Amino acid sequence: MKSRPFQAGFFTDPYIQSLDLKAKWVYVYYLFNERVNWLGCYEVTDKTALFEMDAQITQEDLKRAKEKFMEDSKLLFVENYVIIKNSEKYENHLTNKQLMSTALKQFIALPDSIKEAFISFKPQEVVNAYKSMFLTFGYGLPSSLLVGYLVDEDIRNKKEDIRNKKEEGVILEKNLNEINCLIDKFKEVNPSYKRLFANKTERSAMERLINEHSFEKMESLVSKLHEIVSMPYAPRITTPLQLERDLGKLMLFLAQEHKTKKRGGVVDV
Numbered sequence: 138m139k140s141r142p143f144q145a146g147f148f149t150d151p152y153i154q155s156l157d158l159k160a161k162w163v164y165v166y167y168l169f170n171e172r173v174n175w176l177g178c179y180e181v182t183d184k185t186a187l188f189e190m191d192a193q194i195t196q197e198d199l200k201r202a203k204e205k206f207m208e209d210s211k212l213l214f215v216e217n218y219v220i221i222k223n224s225e226k227y228e229n230h231l232t233n234k235q236l237m238s239t240a241l242k243q244f245i246a247l248p249d250s251i252k253e254a255f256i257s258f259k260p261q262e263v264v265n266a267y268k269s270m271f272l273t274f275g276y277g278l279p280s281s282l283l284v285g286y287l288v289d290e291d292i293r294n295k296k297e298d299i300r301n302k303k304e305e306g307v308i309l310e311k312n313l314n315e316i317n318c319l320i321d322k323f324k325e326v327n328p329s330y331k332r333l334f335a336n337k338t339e340r341s342a343m344e345r346l347i348n349e350h351s352f353e354k355m356e357s358l359v360s361k362l363h364e365i366v367s368m369p370y371a372p373r374i375t376t377p378l379q380l381e382r383d384l385g386k387l388m389l390f391l392a393q394e395h396k397t398k399k400r401g402g403v404v405d406v
């Protein structure tokens with residue numbers, strides 16, 4: 138849960154003043170309940186909302202208010218998710234890298250259908266800020282963001298034509314997908330492997346390993362890590378950074394295993 142400032146001029150806003158008392162209360166709830174996050178997109182059911190509002194709001198009152206908010210393009214309701222159109226109006230985090238990192242993690246955790254709704258509903262300048270930050274933090278660009286990113290020259294900060302940008306984008310997406318694929322394979326040796334996806338240091342180590350040794354070789358090696366680390370005296374490797382640091386030790390160990398054929402065999406890489 139995060140705190141949100143309640144602006145003194147909130148109730149003098151012309152839109153707020155145009156609402157009846159019940160709609161006004163429902164609107165306040167959706168903007169300031171404890172689930173509201175930096176992303177301005179969170180999950181809450183009608184049943185929970187009615188219970189928490191506890192202000193003589195009926196199911197019909199709630200339905201009517203939600204329809205008005207969507208008609209006025211203030212809020213969007215999709216599959217029990219709430220998307221606040223201008224959540225940044227109440228607390229702008231777009232220029233704060235630490236807060237944007239949190240918001241991006243919240244975006245990544247959303248179902249694909251909600252991601253698409255978020256991108257289509259939020260203001261373009263907000264979506265552009267997220268496009269830029271995805272690359273700053275080394276996350277894989279969702280395809281829905283990638284299309285916009287490729288044609289956005291300000292974010293790319295390059296002057297190549299659109300065709301070249303698209304080609305570069307395909308390569309970028311391929312590299313990011315390869316990194317994600319290899320990090321996923323660490324689940325066999327690291328129960329906390331999901332944390333590696335958002336760790337820029339670990340992603341950078343994986344990228345360097347791919348560039349130096351090829352994706353195919355790294356895929357073969359990482360796929361067999363769970364067998365290797367269980368062998369006596371094998372280097373204990375559970376993250377990409379450890380793999381990069383101890384790759385020489387690991388290859389020497391495998392070479393010795395191959396030579397002496399200890400334990401009845403060797404893991405080929």
